[in-house]
Amino acid sequence: MSFSATQKSINTQIKSPIKKIVSATLFSTLGTILCFSPNALAQQLSGVVLNKQGQPINNATVGLNGDTQQVRTNSQGIFNFTDVKQGVFELHISAKNYGHSNQHVIMKEEDITDLSVVLPRSVMEVIDVHATPLHTSSIESALPINVLSADELKMKQAATLGETLKNEVGVHSSYYGPVASTPIIRGLDGPRVLITQNGLDVGDASRVGPDHVVATETSTATQIEVLRGPATLFYGSGAIGGVVNVVDDRVPTSSEDQVDYLLQYNDVANEQQASVNIQTGTDNIAFHLDAFWRDSKDYKLAGEADIHDEDHEGEHEDDHDEGHEEHGGNRLANSASTASGATFGSSYLFEDGFIGFSYGFMDREYGIPGHSHGEEHGDEHDDEDEGEHSDHDEEAGVYAKMKQDRWQVLGEYNFEQQFISKIATKFSYSDYQHQEIESGMVGTTFTNKSTEARIDLFHENTAGWQGAWTVHYKSSDFKALGEEAFSPPAKSEMFAVAWLEEKHFGSVLLQLGARVEQVNIDADDSLIGFEDAHHDEHEMETEPSHDEHPELVSFEQQSFTPMSASVGVVWNYLPGYNLGFSTALSQRAASAGELFSFGPHIGTNTFEVGA
Incomplete structure (x- = not known):
């Protein structure tokens, strides 16, 4: 059961008499100048x-x-x-x-x-899409696009991005418990699906493992766009399966006054949530502020959770019963979470465009259900140590702490009567950290410092063709630190250029595009192998093989040159109805985790092995 309340104020804009006088003077002067210029025609x-x-x-x-x-x-x-x-x-x-x-x-x-x-x-709601460089709407694109916005987004909004989108066509959720989930598009996820914030990579580690929550918030978003199918043409290698673009107004493009808030309660996990968006400003300066807070307890179940092996069921039966009584019913242990964050942004608005910046932070702390590391390591300790520590380990469990600081700069300038009609620029820097904590001790720390810049150059209508050239740069400094870090520190850089064009031929819209990029990945030297402590006494008495001892491995730089091209046709065969056809050639470069991983991932109980 869920309750929510929202309210939006009526947009208002007040112009001072002084500005009217100044504007009139400027227009008069400009008109005089134009009388003696070629533009007078x-x-x-x-x-x-x-x-x-x-x-x-x-x-x-x-x-x-x-x-x-x-x-x-x-x-x-x-x-x-x-x-x-x-x-x-x-x-x-x-x-x-x-x-x-x-x-x-x-x-x-x-x-x-x-x-x-x-x-x-x-026959359907037509919504403008921000995920594509050229102006388009949800029904004017040859690439299948889903858009959640307005009241529909409020009704489907959930604590995680995957749960928010799980009922969309072609989209499922990884659902790593109620605390973390990522979108799966047409069966593809991880490094094959890109999550972006206003068209720029969120810069987190959610593609490394399903237990890593996505570093974006749906309650403060204005709309969420899902590009189903290959989108490497727009975003590069990480988008071969699709793109999820979360759009918000953190960099405002209007100074109109607006307030939007949400209060929500969910009794399944005693979840309480509040969020607010505020936008205001003067004639040329716009301000934006948004914030959210969420707190949830352990998830309520219809029956008792079965998360232990049969050998341990009788041994811990009494402990489980006591735990259920303390929770007041059947609950999924270690599934509670808390989250909070805020964003401030400001823009300078002028006649031919705008330039603005934003800063936002996000903190999340959540349990990772399905773990009992006291059992996993019990065989490594003698009976006395197990008796002393098993209760504490089960109580603490495994949980994660995530925090991110993100800066973003957006700008746009329109040129009148020039071949280059518009320049749109985007820049972001993210500082991300994710810690996996077991029994109160930090086991693994993931960090990612990413920088991304994008410039779109739009040309004027030439023989009916409209299009843009894109220059795209992205770098990432990813590290996994700790005893159970399964991937060596790696730095990756991507530089790409793309060209998009479209033209109407009567009721048919033709869309063309091509992209080429260069990706370089450098990984630090790393120890590969197994420690002797991971083997039992019998294995230690035998002569060890070469792979049983860690050895220092040096990785060569990995370079890739993926290319993408697409052709799309949208046919408006009746007013309000159309058919879309598209074909695409898409290539992608492997991620650092796919290449160099080797070790246990405690959050997912898996052993990661790279290529």
Whole structure:
């Protein structure tokens, strides 16, 4: 049973009289200058957006030439562009609960003031997607895309990202207990599915093991986008199975006042949750603040949990009964968790774009169910030691602590009447740490310091083609430290360039793309083998083999040059209906963990062996 409450304030924006005076003065001066410049020949483009009944559509979005200029319709459905130069342009018109429309416009010496656009009702909600560089919506992409937003996201929101998305088409959850789960897209997960925050890698260690929680939060997100299938064209090697992009407003692009909060209670785990998003600002400065807090107890079960071997059931039966009585019923031991975090962001808004930054932190502490390390190591101790320590080990169990600090910078600038029509930049730096703690002692510490930068260069409409070039860089310094660290410290770097293009041929949209990247991975020297303490006395008396003793191994630098290409077609065979077809060639480079791992992973009770 779950209860939640949300509220959003009405967006308001107040402009001072002084700004109006200053703006009027600037516009007058600019108009005088334009009278003596070639741009004085620029034309006006205006029209009306209607539904099939001939009624005006209010607040429809009209984008000109790849959304380098964008306006909204008024209550009469009228839109207006000024200073439009001569040439061929594409208008992209969209409105809530309506299908999108694309119109080609040829501007000559005369103004166009009588353009009429009719939008059909859509059978499904059409949502703009931020995960792709080019402007697209959930039904205009040849690549299958799921989008959770607004009330649907609030209703499906769960403590973990995997549980939030588990009911989406083609998506499942790894479900490592109620404390950690990652999305599985079409049967692929781990290093084959990329998790991003506003289009940039979250920079955690969730792809190393299913017990590592994803370093992102769903309760403060505005929407979550799932790209099903190969997405290496946009994001590189880690996205050959798909991408999950968590979108929020941590870098604000609007100074309108908005407050959004959520209160939720779940009686299955006595889970309490609260989150808040606040956005405000002045005419040119925008501020954003969000925060969340969550606390849950051990998960309630329909029956008794069976997590021990049969040989130990009789030995610990009394202890289990006492434990269930203390919990007041059947509970999944060691499944409690706590989490908290906050993000602050600010942006400077100007006429042709914006630039902003954000800083966020996140702390999580959670048990890892299904472990009883007192039993696992009991054979290594004599009976006296086992009697002294087994109770403490079972009580402490295995749990994890995760924390992350993340900085992000986003910027965008639009050029008027230039071949390069827009530049969009993204930068992030993440400092991540995950500790696996057994019986109160830190067994393994995972750290990841990652840097990522991305520049998208959009060109103007050329012969009906719209597109962008992407330059992408990412580096990661990953370390696993401790007695049970199974992967040596490794540094990886990726540099890539990509080219995306699309063009409308009547009711058919053709999408093309290609990408090439260079990946280099350097791993530190590491001891490979087994300690004598891991063998019993009989094995120690025999002559040891070569592999029984650890030896120092030096790894050569691993280099890869993956390439990707795709062709997609979207056919609007009826208003509001379309079919998408796509084919892609995707290659990926192996991750450091897949190459160099060798050792036990206590969080998952597995022994990891790299290639």
